Amino acid sequence: MNLSDALFDYKHIWHPYSSMIKPLPCYSIISAKGVYLTLKNGQKLVDGMSSWWSAIHGYNHPVLNRALKKQIQKMSHVMFGGITHPSAIALCRKLIQLTPSKLDCVFLSDSGSISIEVAMKMIIQYWNSLGQNRKKFLTILNGYHGDTFAAMSISDPNNSIHQIYNNFLPKNFFAQSPVSSFHSSWNKNDLVSFKKIIEKHSLQIAGVILEPIVQGVGGMNFYHPTYLKKIKKLCDYYHIPLIFDEIATGFGRTGKIFAFEHANVIPDILCLGKAITGGTITLAATLTSRNIADRISNSKPGCFMHGPTYMGNPLACSVAYANIKILQSNEWQNQVLHIERQLYKNLLPLREHPRVIDIRILGAIGVVECSQIINIAMMQKFFVEQGVWIRPFKKLIYIVPPYIISTYALKQLTNAIKKALNKKFLFI
Numbered sequence: 001m002n003l004s005d006a007l008f009d010y011k012h013i014w015h016p017y018s019s020m021i022k023p024l025p026c027y028s029i030i031s032a033k034g035v036y037l038t039l040k041n042g043q044k045l046v047d048g049m050s051s052w053w054s055a056i057h058g059y060n061h062p063v064l065n066r067a068l069k070k071q072i073q074k075m076s077h078v079m080f081g082g083i084t085h086p087s088a089i090a091l092c093r094k095l096i097q098l099t100p101s102k103l104d105c106v107f108l109s110d111s112g113s114i115s116i117e118v119a120m121k122m123i124i125q126y127w128n129s130l131g132q133n134r135k136k137f138l139t140i141l142n143g144y145h146g147d148t149f150a151a152m153s154i155s156d157p158n159n160s161i162h163q164i165y166n167n168f169l170p171k172n173f174f175a176q177s178p179v180s181s182f183h184s185s186w187n188k189n190d191l192v193s194f195k196k197i198i199e200k201h202s203l204q205i206a207g208v209i210l211e212p213i214v215q216g217v218g219g220m221n222f223y224h225p226t227y228l229k230k231i232k233k234l235c236d237y238y239h240i241p242l243i244f245d246e247i248a249t250g251f252g253r254t255g256k257i258f259a260f261e262h263a264n265v266i267p268d269i270l271c272l273g274k275a276i277t278g279g280t281i282t283l284a285a286t287l288t289s290r291n292i293a294d295r296i297s298n299s300k301p302g303c304f305m306h307g308p309t310y311m312g313n314p315l316a317c318s319v320a321y322a323n324i325k326i327l328q329s330n331e332w333q334n335q336v337l338h339i340e341r342q343l344y345k346n347l348l349p350l351r352e353h354p355r356v357i358d359i360r361i362l363g364a365i366g367v368v369e370c371s372q373i374i375n376i377a378m379m380q381k382f383f384v385e386q387g388v389w390i391r392p393f394k395k396l397i398y399i400v401p402p403y404i405i406s407t408y409a410l411k412q413l414t415n416a417i418k419k420a421l422n423k424k425f426l427f428i
């Protein structure tokens with residue numbers, strides 16, 4: 001980045017969760033291939049983030065590129081209102097094939113947050129068609145479902161800084177999040193808070209929404225599958241639809257195509273995003289059961305009231321289709337298993353480090369929970385010097401590398417983490 005570009009960026013461009021006065025430093029990436037990001041100065045970084053869980057097969061993938069090129073020669077986009085096209089049809093067939101048979105109707109949208117908004121609107125319309133005015137959602141603390149208003153209203157009140165938007169956000173119900181971790185034994189006290197709320201407010205609650213198994217931004221906790229089973233039972237008992245947010249966990253990240261497979265619980269609505277296009281273009285999907293779709297369609301307006309301009313974008317659909325086809329070659333299972341095994345070997349021993357509270361590993365996710373708050377700017381700089389791209393937050397250093405990562409490159413990631421833990425100046 002020449003000075004003027006860097007300065008322009010600094011002065012004029014917002015980055016995610018950034019300040020316009022004193023933004024955290026940004027690194028200029030000029031290309032990416034496989035598991036490597038290339039900086040302006042030619043230095044290559046091993047990517048530990050998959051661009052926020054998205055680039056599961058690595059960057060510049062020839063099959064994904066080919067899908068995009070082939071589609072761009074036909075058409076980049078065409079409106080979805082009153083028009084359909086082969087790329088959307090092929091993708092939706094694949095999504096329905098990939099998900100449990102109960103999930104039968106697909107709504108395509110632009111981003112994860114929007115797929116959540118869509119799910120919530122659907123649920124409200126569903127109750128409307130049943131003649132019930134239900135507008136409250138039940139979720140658990142430490143969740144994250146996106147940055148739009150409805151999505152914020154079900155995300156953890158502290159993480160989403162609810163007090164800033166206090167008078168603007170709908171008020172929803174928050175149960176305690178489960179304490180039983182994925183690999184420990186189930187503690188039935190975990191259900192108490194959720195059960196209390198659902199029993200007391202069952203007639204007000206329109207839907208229950210959760211990230212299954214992995215709570216991402218809210219603390220990178222992996223909770224016990226039994227929790228989902230119990231939640232599902234309670235939802236069934238009170239006839240409350242269950243929505244799963246698999247925007248981060250979907251498409252193999254946890255060692256199953258979907259995280260809900262760890263618990264064998266099938267939701268009524270499923271939100272997908274992030275890895276759906278293999279990290280190439282933004283796209284999301286909300287899948288529902290036929291029953292919910294029919295109810296919505298029977299409600300007053302006789303249709304579902306949402307329709308983004310770029311809905312069903314052909315480029316995004318064609319590359320998502322190619323991405324899922326790569327997954328269906330089933331190499332991902334060995335790749336994710338390989339990552340998980342290596343994390344057990346190279347990351348787990350860091351548990352003994354005095355600056356470490358906990359190490360959590362599930363599928364291709366490795367989390368180091370530190371005892372101190374991390375100086376993000378400093379640690380990021382340190383990681384770049386070590387030749388890796390890892391973006392920590394709060395007390396958490398986590399990696400979600402592309403599935404194709406080699407033993408050598410993954411070792412570079414875990415070695416860099418190990419080194420960082422020894423540097424006092426990287427912590428506050």
Ligand SMILES: *Cc1c(COP(=O)(O)O)cnc(C)c1O
Pocket residue numbers: 111112113114116144145146147211216217245246247248273274
């Ligand atoms: C990233 C994420 C979202 C929001 O998706 P965007 O595409 O950033 O809008 C929602 N839920 C979860 C679990 C996520 O990880």
